[in-house]
Amino acid sequence: MAYTGDMARPASRTRGRGRPTTDEGLREVIRQAALTQFAEAGYSGTSLRKIAGAAGVDPSLVLHYFGSKEELFAAALTPPVDFSVVIPQLLSAPESQRAERVAQFIVQLLDRPEPRQTMTAAVRSATPTGGADVQVRRAITTQVIRPLAEALQSDHPELRAAMLGSQMVGLVMARHVVGLPTVAELTSEDLVAIIAPVVQRYLFDPLGLAATGPTEVRG
């Protein structure tokens, strides 16, 4: 809400026109400013000029580093966690604790600022205005759903992973985007207690589908 244009940045004499004392961190400052803006306003609600302003920089410099708005979006959205590493660890817990571990991981992940910003930016940008939705869908499927599905040993792994993903998206919406009062005010512990049984159902319990063959999707 308050972008006065002077964010914390590794100072290196006051910048003017021309090459400064090699300040490579500036690229990262821009990326961080972009992520924050995207998280607050979504892709189409964020302008390069606002990002540049938040980073204390000229709009052209943003494009100099990232080429285009879409590339900047993709760069800002790179996930702060490698799920294909974390998920197998979570699922290796004893059967009685797996669901709660997963629930805990989800909630704690969304408690850390940068993963939360990444998620809200993605969720908020899932609108087909500027080509951002394609990147969002690809990011969600390849970086979250597929690793999770491959680690699962239940039936319908892709479907189970996707259903859990939908609950995560709903959670981000309720707690961080729309800000529904009661959900936004929950403590982490209570939230874990509430969703753990749902995780259990989506990932491990029998689904009770009509027997029309496996609902599998490859690619």
Place this chain on the structure above:
Amino acid sequence: MAYTGDMARPASRTRGRGRPTTDEGLREVIRQAALTQFAEAGYSGTSLRKIAGAAGVDPSLVLHYFGSKEELFAAALTPPVDFSVVIPQLLSAPESQRAERVAQFIVQLLDRPEPRQTMTAAVRSATPTGGADVQVRRAITTQVIRPLAEALQSDHPELRAAMLGSQMVGLVMARHVVGLPTVAELTSEDLVAIIAPVVQRYLFDPLGLAATGPTEVRG
């Protein structure tokens, strides 16, 4: 995806400049075109010119009828179902069938075009660009969450309603906005089977919260 500008509309001689054979349906045509556009591209991704084009009308006429883009958005978003009437009916079912009835209602609601458009428009527009998010939050809380909470007789009624709402939002996202393959391809019956136990948990089962007093919100 295909708006050629000539939608079905109660024809009344070809319109030109000036007053035509009193065609009150035109206002509704515009509202419907707006809802479709908002559902496809969200609030900020939709322009008055596109809406006017889809309705086969001049942009000024849109504002003549609705005053401003925000008012048009609010008008387009008026819910096609009065939840404060439907919900008590659903909850009056015998205890063993309530969750499935609710799940069925949700899924079937999202199968009908206009409620689905209303939901996707709301979900897609939950971004603070144009003041639309305020209206979205208010619509969700007053029209869905509050009636549901008032009909519930469990503890933490607002929280339960909000958690169910978050699952609904996630579902809309997965099935209609982002279009996750497996979820989007489910039959209605299978989807009901999958989410019914989750509905049961969120609305009726003990939540297992830390005993820090009731999490109630009034207004």
Place this chain on the structure above:
DNA sequence: AGTTTATTTCAACGCCTGTTGAATATGGCA
């Protein structure tokens, strides 16, 4: 010292936006 090279800013482009005010044609009414 002089040349190159990378960083940063400036100025402008064409386009799209929401909104406004005037012009015009028609239907209803006296």
Place this chain on the structure above:
DNA sequence: TGCCATATTCAACAGGCGTTGAAATAAACT
């Protein structure tokens, strides 16, 4: 018939957008 109110369009506005190309400055290299 003549007037008035209303529906509809047209034309323009001021501002924001993403992007581009050139200019300026300073560090790095020879």
